[in-house]
Amino acid sequence: MKQFISAHDVKDINAIVEKALLYKADPFKDKTIGVNKRIGCLFLNPSMRTRLSTQIAAQNLGMEAIVFNVGSEGWSLEFEEGAIMNGSTVEHVKDAAPIMGNYFDILAIRTFPTLKSREEDYSEQYIQQFIKYAGIPIVSLESATLHPLxxxxxxxxxxxxxxxxxxxxxxxxxxxxxxxxxxxxxxxxxxxxxxxxxxxxxxxxxxxxxxxxxxxxxxxxxxxxxxxxxxxxxxxxxxxxxxxxxxxxxxxxxxxxxxxxxxxxxxxxxxxxxxxxxxxxxxxxxxxxxxxxxxxxxxxxxxxxxxxxxxxxxxxx
Amino acid sequence: MKQFISAHDVKDINAIVEKALLYKADPFKDKTIGVNKRIGCLFLNPSMRTRLSTQIAAQNLGMEAIVFNVGSEGWSLEFEEGAIMNGSTVEHVKDAAPIMGNYFDILAIRTFPTLKSREEDYSEQYIQQFIKYAGIPIVSLESATLHPLxxxxxxxxxxxxxxxxxxxxxxxxxxxxxxxxxxxxxxxxxxxxxxxxxxxxxxxxxxxxxxxxxxxxxxxxxxxxxxxxxxxxxxxxxxxxxxxxxxxxxxxxxxxxxxxxxxxxxxxxxxxxxxxxxxxxxxxxxxxxxxxxxxxxxxxxxxxxxxxxxxxxxxxx
Amino acid sequence: MKQFISAHDVKDINAIVEKALLYKADPFKDKTIGVNKRIGCLFLNPSMRTRLSTQIAAQNLGMEAIVFNVGSEGWSLEFEEGAIMNGSTVEHVKDAAPIMGNYFDILAIRTFPTLKSREEDYSEQYIQQFIKYAGIPIVSLESATLHPLxxxxxxxxxxxxxxxxxxxxxxxxxxxxxxxxxxxxxxxxxxxxxxxxxxxxxxxxxxxxxxxxxxxxxxxxxxxxxxxxxxxxxxxxxxxxxxxxxxxxxxxxxxxxxxxxxxxxxxxxxxxxxxxxxxxxxxxxxxxxxxxxxxxxxxxxxxxxxxxxxxxxxxxx
Known part of the structure; x- marks a missing residue:
């Protein structure tokens, strides 16, 4: 699987369900598969279950999980192409994402919709730009229109x-x-x-x-x-x-x-x-x-x- | 020990003091006892020493520690039985705690008193509800009336x-x-x-x-x-x-x-x-x-x- | 190296550059050197690349990295000698730093200048007081006047x-x-x-x-x-x-x-x-x-x- 953004990224839903239930029966059975691999979990919005379960899942596979609260720990990102950045956004996703792509093996992202512009939200521009610029597999921790996990x-x-x-x-x-x-x-x-x-x-x-x-x-x-x-x-x-x-x-x-x-x-x-x-x-x-x-x-x-x-x-x- | 909320949870104070001093002499002597075990540290209020020392203690025992700042990283919890939740609280402890109980092996919680209602604070309703609903051992990282660590x-x-x-x-x-x-x-x-x-x-x-x-x-x-x-x-x-x-x-x-x-x-x-x-x-x-x-x-x-x-x-x- | 605050802390810049490039070629070649060692990363200000890269670097060496957001997760520090602390600062660096020094093997700190008093900023009082009182090696994650990493x-x-x-x-x-x-x-x-x-x-x-x-x-x-x-x-x-x-x-x-x-x-x-x-x-x-x-x-x-x-x-x- 190259990314996990929607149901369309899964070839066989029954097979991945089966895999999940095997982990439930034996959480540490693949404990070395993720050794020396790292997942970055970027939260542009609050999260509890998604935040905790993703960290736990990564650790169960031997991966390091690093959590980053965009905004409170860092700064606001710009997503507009060609923006003249003289306002409140501090960094463009075009600059931030490729670096995340070099720091991590997988990048997981939570980003809520604005609920103001349907066109903008349903274009999924935030997560799509991470996909475009990060160069590594992206996992949705809930995006503007979907919550596949x-x-x-x-x-x-x-x-x-x-x-x-x-x-x-x-x-x-x-x-x-x-x-x-x-x-x-x-x-x-x-x-x-x-x-x-x-x-x-x-x-x-x-x-x-x-x-x-x-x-x-x-x-x-x-x-x-x-x-x-x-x-x-x-x-x-x-x-x-x-x-x-x-x-x-x-x-x-x-x-x-x-x-x-x-x-x-x-x-x-x-x-x-x-x-x-x-x-x-x-x-x-x-x-x-x-x-x-x-x-x-x-x-x-x-x-x-x-x-x-x-x-x-x-x-x- | 099934929980650590007050002095009454400790059978022999001198024995646990002795154990602590043995760890001071040799921090990593039990480094594998906590392997594949996980502690969730929930902070409803700020903390420095308690936060850091609990993470370090867990790591010294080989446990994974996951920190979650309730409120800033997630959302406000409701503690009132039967509440009609049409206000600012987003999730009831009755719903949140059992999930924490499934995610973690130990749950550590910091929650301050309101200092407004003595009856409410001294009932320790916050930590008591986590005890009641989480189903796993609870460690107080300071509660409304006590700070046992x-x-x-x-x-x-x-x-x-x-x-x-x-x-x-x-x-x-x-x-x-x-x-x-x-x-x-x-x-x-x-x-x-x-x-x-x-x-x-x-x-x-x-x-x-x-x-x-x-x-x-x-x-x-x-x-x-x-x-x-x-x-x-x-x-x-x-x-x-x-x-x-x-x-x-x-x-x-x-x-x-x-x-x-x-x-x-x-x-x-x-x-x-x-x-x-x-x-x-x-x-x-x-x-x-x-x-x-x-x-x-x-x-x-x-x-x-x-x-x-x-x-x-x-x-x- | 006893600390990393400025270029003067490095004896041979070409040698440390060479070392870094060797890590780039083989990130996990020293994966056990930091086992049972711990770095505390204190952020008095926001950070993205510095925050993430320092955690990753520590993990690559087998160290545990613990991040602490001073202010949002804890409280404001006082840096003034002899201060009568009846205002908004809650803890003096003289009291906080030695404890960090006991909790960690290395302490990394980010602290921005005020941009109000040049004398104060250029005295680097914040990071200098951590150096003075922590008693362990200090790494600058950007200080008032320098950003050596x-x-x-x-x-x-x-x-x-x-x-x-x-x-x-x-x-x-x-x-x-x-x-x-x-x-x-x-x-x-x-x-x-x-x-x-x-x-x-x-x-x-x-x-x-x-x-x-x-x-x-x-x-x-x-x-x-x-x-x-x-x-x-x-x-x-x-x-x-x-x-x-x-x-x-x-x-x-x-x-x-x-x-x-x-x-x-x-x-x-x-x-x-x-x-x-x-x-x-x-x-x-x-x-x-x-x-x-x-x-x-x-x-x-x-x-x-x-x-x-x-x-x-x-x-x-």
């Missing part, structure tokens, strides 16, 4: 917990939130479930919250949440801001919060969320503290997803 | 430097400061010296600065500093804000600053402080730069205290 | 790329910038090129931007940039604020920006810059993206400079 984890968690031979019904449902959030996790989940192709996949959200078709194509989109949840095996709960009316909060309708009453409509569905979750806004306490939540397992699987990805990249170089 | 270090330093067979006289004295500080270090020192039980222990402070009796019981409390200092072998200097009139600064009386004149009252006492110290406010330059100060030794011993504690926890798991 | 890197890069037997002509040219910057990099480059002694060395800048003679003595100072650039083999581009009219921006004259037109005056000169660079303010895009720029190579060499310095210090202890 999360989505790989989600597929791992579904495959790990689904014990039947039939295809599971998976429902991605929008949930209320107090702030405008990126579409990344929802986009990425849709992209991966579609690419995986082994589920019945339904997306439900209020009118106006349609996601970009490049990611949802293949899913069944239903605007009645109750209808969508029927017979679901997995419910993936997530807020996102509008894609059409870009970055806007169009609804905070509390009836979209997932509760035990709604669970009754499902096939005793397992409930997933990428975290952090706003309790009693997106999901009720009763669900998060109840038997259907597999959220801790899901977040814990982040380590094995990252470890499988880093292994694939190390083996290709 | 500091106090273990203090006992180590006293045992290391006291050469006589009699019981030392140890005086904990309040000192002026410009800001309201937690009671943690004073509470904790009192708790440990009482639990250790091998000293004559006196506490001195202005009226109104009485500490919680659950920690001071067993100590002789004297309000005349000069009287208290007589024949002291060790003086532990520390500011704290009021416990009764909770979190208030009742006095900044400079006559409570420790000076060489006051040292003359003592048995050539050694002077201790947990640092950071406000020079010429809590303690005069002449003492800090003079022969009676053992403050550098004390702070340096932080490594061996942490290493002994981590070893005890690793051995119990 | 950068300058060593610069000499490495010149020696690595100059293929002729004659002495190269090296021109240090001032460039415009939007903010007042330290004189460190320019001072240090001048000091090292003069100490190295194997080049024809010219400095060019607008009137009023004269650097301190203690560093420039030996260089030819020319105020006409075009005149200075004639037949240059290397151009080192850097902004600095005024030394005489201390810390002031006296000119932002865009005609001092280096462009391809100016390159035509030179002997097809290679262009250097310490980074971060303000594109199209200090240097035009055409140069930075063109064949004469050796800036990526230069920044990448930072690792080998740091590794050679750490090796010299480890061997002396």
């Amino acid at each position: 999360q989505s790989l984890t989600d597929v791992i968690t579904i495959k790990e917990t689904f014990r039947e031979t039939r295809r599971p019904k998976i429902v991605l449902t929008w949930a209320p939130h107090v702030k405008p959030l990126p579409q990344c996790v929802a986009n990425s989940f849709a992209q991966w479930i579609n690419a995986w192709g082994e589920a019945e996949f339904v997306i439900t959200h209020p009118n106006g919250y349609e996601l970009a078709e490049q990611f949802t194509n293949g899913a069944n989109i239903v605007h009645d949440q109750n209808e969508a949840l029927k017979e679901a095996d997995y419910i993936y709960v997530k807020n996102w801001s509008a894609y059409q009316d870009y970055g806007q909060v169009l609804s905070t309708d509390p009836s979209w919060m997932l509760t035990n009453d709604k669970l009754k409509l499902t096939n005793n569905a397992k409930v997933m969320h990428c975290l952090p979750v706003r309790r009693n806004v997106e999901l009720s306490d009763e669900i998060l503290d109840g038997p259907n939540s597999i959220i801790t397992r899901e977040a814990s699987n982040r380590v094995w997803a990252a470890q499988a990805v880093l292994n694939e990249i190390l083996r290709s170089n | 500091q106090s273990l270090t203090d006992v180590i330093t006293i045992k290391e430097t006291f050469r006589e067979t009699r019981r030392p006289k140890i005086v904990l004295t309040w000192a002026p400061h410009v800001k309201p500080l937690p009671q943690c270090v004073a509470n904790s020192f009192a708790q440990w010296i009482n639990a250790w039980g091998e000293a004559e222990f006196v506490i001195t402070h202005p009226n109104g600065y009485e500490l919680a009796e659950q920690f001071t019981n067993g100590a002789n409390i004297v309000h005349d500093q000069n009287e208290a200092l007589k024949e002291a072998d060790y003086i532990y200097v520390k500011n704290w804000s009021a416990y009764q009139d909770y979190g208030q600064v009742l006095s900044t009386d400079p006559s409570w600053m420790l000076t060489n004149d006051k040292l003359k009252l003592t048995n050539n006492a050694k002077v201790m402080h947990c640092l950071p110290v406000r020079r010429n406010v809590e303690l005069s330059d002449e003492i800090l730069d003079g022969p009676n100060s053992i403050i550098t030794r004390e702070a340096s011993n932080r490594v061996w205290a942490a290493q002994a504690v981590l070893n005890e926890i690793l051995r119990s798991n | 950068q300058s060593l890197t610069d000499v490495i890069t010149i020696k690595e790329t100059f293929r002729e037997t004659r002495r190269p002509k090296i021109v240090l040219t001032w460039a415009p910038h939007v903010k007042p910057l330290p004189q460190c990099v320019a001072n240090s480059f001048a000091q090292w090129i003069n100490a190295w002694g194997e080049a024809e060395f010219v400095i060019t800048h607008p009137n009023g931007y004269e650097l301190a003679e203690q560093f420039t003595n030996g260089a030819n100072i020319v105020h006409d940039q075009n005149e200075a650039l004639k037949e240059a083999d290397y151009i080192y581009v850097k902004n600095w604020s005024a030394y005489q009219d201390y810390g002031q921006v006296l000119s932002t004259d865009p005609s001092w920006m280096l462009t391809n037109d100016k390159l035509k005056l030179t002997n097809n000169a290679k262009v250097m810059h310490c980074l971060p660079v303000r594109r199209n303010v200090e240097l035009s895009d055409e140069i930075l993206d063109g064949p004469n720029s050796i800036i990526t190579r230069e920044a990448s060499n930072r690792v080998w400079a740091a590794q050679a310095v750490l090796n010299e210090i480890l061997r002396s202890n």
Whole structure:
């Protein structure tokens, strides 16, 4: 694997899921593969699970992980081609990235969308410029429109917990939130479930919250949440801001919060969320503290997803 | 040892002191005990010595240490049961802690008191919720009311430097400061010296600065500093804000600053402080730069205290 | 080597350059020399290349590197002798430094000048007090007036790329910038090129931007940039604020920006810059993206400079 930016970078999703589950069973089985290799983890935005799980995954493979908080530990980067840099940005990605490429063997980057310009965010200019200029494999720790390490984890968690031979019904449902959030996790989940192709996949959200078709194509989109949840095996709960009316909060309708009453409509569905979750806004306490939540397992699987990805990249170089 | 939150978690104080001094003599003697083990160090508040010494102690045992600055690198945690999270907190400890418990073998946490609600601070709800939800051993890097790694270090330093067979006289004295500080270090020192039980222990402070009796019981409390200092072998200097009139600064009386004149009252006492110290406010330059100060030794011993504690926890798991 | 603060700490510049180039050819050849040794990297100011390259260099030698962001992760230090610390500084360097000296084998420090008091900045009181009180070897990661790891890197890069037997002509040219910057990099480059002694060395800048003679003595100072650039083999581009009219921006004259037109005056000169660079303010895009720029190579060499310095210090202890 040359990079890990989206589902399209993975040839065989089932194979990488299998690899991740082998690491879960035996975390240190490839402990020397990364010796004398180094991953740089650049955070342009906050991170907890992604930050920690990536460091742990690298260490499990014998790699050194070096974390750098762009902005607080260093300075603001410029991404505009031809910019006359007399403002607040201090260094151009064209100058910074090639040096990272010489310092590290793999470069992992987190960068959020602005939620102001859809065109700019969906061009993925930040991570694309790192890819263009760094000259080494780039791993997305969440970019403007996608969060592939999360989505790989989600597929791992579904495959790990689904014990039947039939295809599971998976429902991605929008949930209320107090702030405008990126579409990344929802986009990425849709992209991966579609690419995986082994589920019945339904997306439900209020009118106006349609996601970009490049990611949802293949899913069944239903605007009645109750209808969508029927017979679901997995419910993936997530807020996102509008894609059409870009970055806007169009609804905070509390009836979209997932509760035990709604669970009754499902096939005793397992409930997933990428975290952090706003309790009693997106999901009720009763669900998060109840038997259907597999959220801790899901977040814990982040380590094995990252470890499988880093292994694939190390083996290709 | 299953956790390290207070003196009550230690069965035999003299034994753990002995273990720490063995590490001081030979830091790398247990260098493989922590291989493939990982400690997460979560800082909800600033830290210098605790941060550095804990990382060093872990490394000396062959463990990986991963540091995470909650807030600046991640986001604010919610600790309220049943909270409707539509405000500024982004993630509930109930969701975050179990994941930390899966990522790490030991979780070390620093969290300061609010100094606003005594009931809340003294319930130790922050660290108690990590204990409740993380499912792995928790080490306090200073909590709302106690600082056990500091106090273990203090006992180590006293045992290391006291050469006589009699019981030392140890005086904990309040000192002026410009800001309201937690009671943690004073509470904790009192708790440990009482639990250790091998000293004559006196506490001195202005009226109104009485500490919680659950920690001071067993100590002789004297309000005349000069009287208290007589024949002291060790003086532990520390500011704290009021416990009764909770979190208030009742006095900044400079006559409570420790000076060489006051040292003359003592048995050539050694002077201790947990640092950071406000020079010429809590303690005069002449003492800090003079022969009676053992403050550098004390702070340096932080490594061996942490290493002994981590070893005890690793051995119990 | 007992410390690395300026060119004067190096006995034989060519020998240490040679050592660095050997590390570039074989980064892990001394991988066990630093085992059980630890370097503390204290950042009082932001840093990217210096931060990353120093960690990498230490790891390449088998050392543990621990990074500490003074201020954001800890608290503000006091440097004034005899200060009554009732203000915003929380800990005196006299108390903090000796503990660092016990925690670490080498202490590396970044501290910027105030650009307010020339006397204070040029006394280098911050780093000098760490030297005085830490009791272990100190490595400058850029101090108030010098940046020796950068300058060593610069000499490495010149020696690595100059293929002729004659002495190269090296021109240090001032460039415009939007903010007042330290004189460190320019001072240090001048000091090292003069100490190295194997080049024809010219400095060019607008009137009023004269650097301190203690560093420039030996260089030819020319105020006409075009005149200075004639037949240059290397151009080192850097902004600095005024030394005489201390810390002031006296000119932002865009005609001092280096462009391809100016390159035509030179002997097809290679262009250097310490980074971060303000594109199209200090240097035009055409140069930075063109064949004469050796800036990526230069920044990448930072690792080998740091590794050679750490090796010299480890061997002396």
